[in-house]
Amino acid sequence: MTPRWTPGAPAEAGKQVARCVILPDDAGAGEALARALRAAGTEVVTVTGGNAFTETPGGFTIDPASPADHAALAERLATSAGVTVVDLRLLDRPEDGDGRDTLPPVARLLAAWGEAGADSARVLLVTRAGQAVSAGERPDPGQAAAATLPMVANQEYLNLDCATVDVAPGADAAEVAGALAAEVRHPSGDVFVAYREGSRLIRAYTPAEPASGPDGTPIRPGGTYLVTGGLGDVGLLLAGHLARKGAGRLILLSRGGVPDDEGHPRRVAVDALRELGVEVSTPRVDVTDAAAVRALLAGESRLDGVVHAAAVTTPDTFSPLRDLEGDGVARHFDAKVTGALTLERALAETDHAPDFCVLFSSTSALLGGITFGSYAAANAALTAIAHRQHEGPAPWTAASWDTWSVTLDRIEGGFGAAMAAHSMTADEALAAFDRLRAAGHPHVVVAAGGLDDRLPRAVPTLPGRPQRGPRPEAPTGFxxxxxxxxxxxxxxxxxxxxxxxxxxxxxxxxxxxxxxxxxxxxxxxxxxxxxxx
Structure with missing residues (x-):
């Protein structure tokens, strides 16, 4: 399937909002929104960055890096009648780096309002160019990453009703304020909303029609293929598939290399590949090491395809939004996003023009999951990178995968059965890998169980406010x-x-x-x- 943005119900003026808390941008959209809401009778509280939690005329200042300041603000302003929070701070962020810096400020805000104790609070996160809405748009990885956190907040906190509102790269302050004023007064239950040229759009998914043959870009007989995360369960499965399709040389990149133990399953699997007549190289290279990756590629006379399947999914890297900082975020982003950026730069410095470059993303970027904040964000950022390289000499495609059954044995606890319901057999996954290379799209979703009953959406079950559903299980041992x-x-x-x-x-x-x-x-x-x- 591929994402598409379709016209949603216009966010026409609805019920009066008693209180709106605005964290403004520097370009004036927040100020324009405040004026519009005050004119409609809404109490507006403006919150700006500072060195400490301080009350000011008409608002507050907080230290953006302080969870305690966010908590104090939420405790002070939460009301039984509900409050709407609009965060426009990301509108000021320039496109830079891999995007991980966008997560902590948003996570602190969401966690503070989720734990403030109010019966209900709405939080609207405003992003700029965080979604590929129109043809040719190239989303910013940082904006795309942060956009997933409101979805996860809905799953971790029942009292929150959160959404992301994405605006066009060139939208001015008046345009942004007009769209947000309507969104504030009209709770819709839509978790992902975009505004382009005055139209309100929501995200849907449709079957992907192949742009080339049904078997996708063929594997070249005797070709050379690079797989990052190549000694993982998925990487070895892909390596065997490439070998059976005719590949002549496989470069299976990993941080640890092949174990010395002759009976180790990884060594046994590599030996089995060589018995198929394939030359197998297993360099011990961290995909985030730019110099090492450049040296590796420079030593290859040809490169016919790249699969970036590196990932870190150990239970200790998953944490709730209130703890979304530090090592877990770094490990998710290093493997997926920094690794992709390293490959992007290294390939640009060589004469190699692979037939394809497939980035392994996850359906967590569109479905979320409890404790999945940083993992979903990293996968969303990874998808954004594929968009900007899709029209290049080597077309890049991000594939958002459901669970591969080969990984189920590593999932601890009773929730493994729920993941198994949406898992793919090896044959199904490898057939999908062949088909997605024919899709001709920068982003393809491979969902064995479909998406219709799994996408985050509102279900009106509580009076006066929407209710999310369904809530994905968290496949971690946390x-x-x-x-x-x-x-x-x-x-x-x-x-x-x-x-x-x-x-x-x-x-x-x-x-x-x-x-x-x-x-x-x-x-x-x-x-x-x-x-x-």
């Missing part, structure tokens, strides 16, 4: 710290179709069951000692 006392949350009724096994939360006085799926509980899962995945 165990949160024990919870001494519950925070204020509205319990969600158990889902009749939930694959998770419900448990009563001993840390909470409420009787809502805690599960690994769309059911939620009074106590946030990372604070509850009952979670054992």
């Amino acid at each position: 165990r949160g710290p024990s919870c001494p006392s519950p925070t204020r949350r509205r319990p969600r009724s158990p889902s009749a179709t939930s694959p998770g096994s419900g448990r009563r939360c001993s840390a909470s006085s409420r009787s809502a069951p805690v599960t690994t799926s769309s059911t939620w509980a009074a106590t946030p899962w990372w604070r509850c000692r009952c979670w054992r995945w």
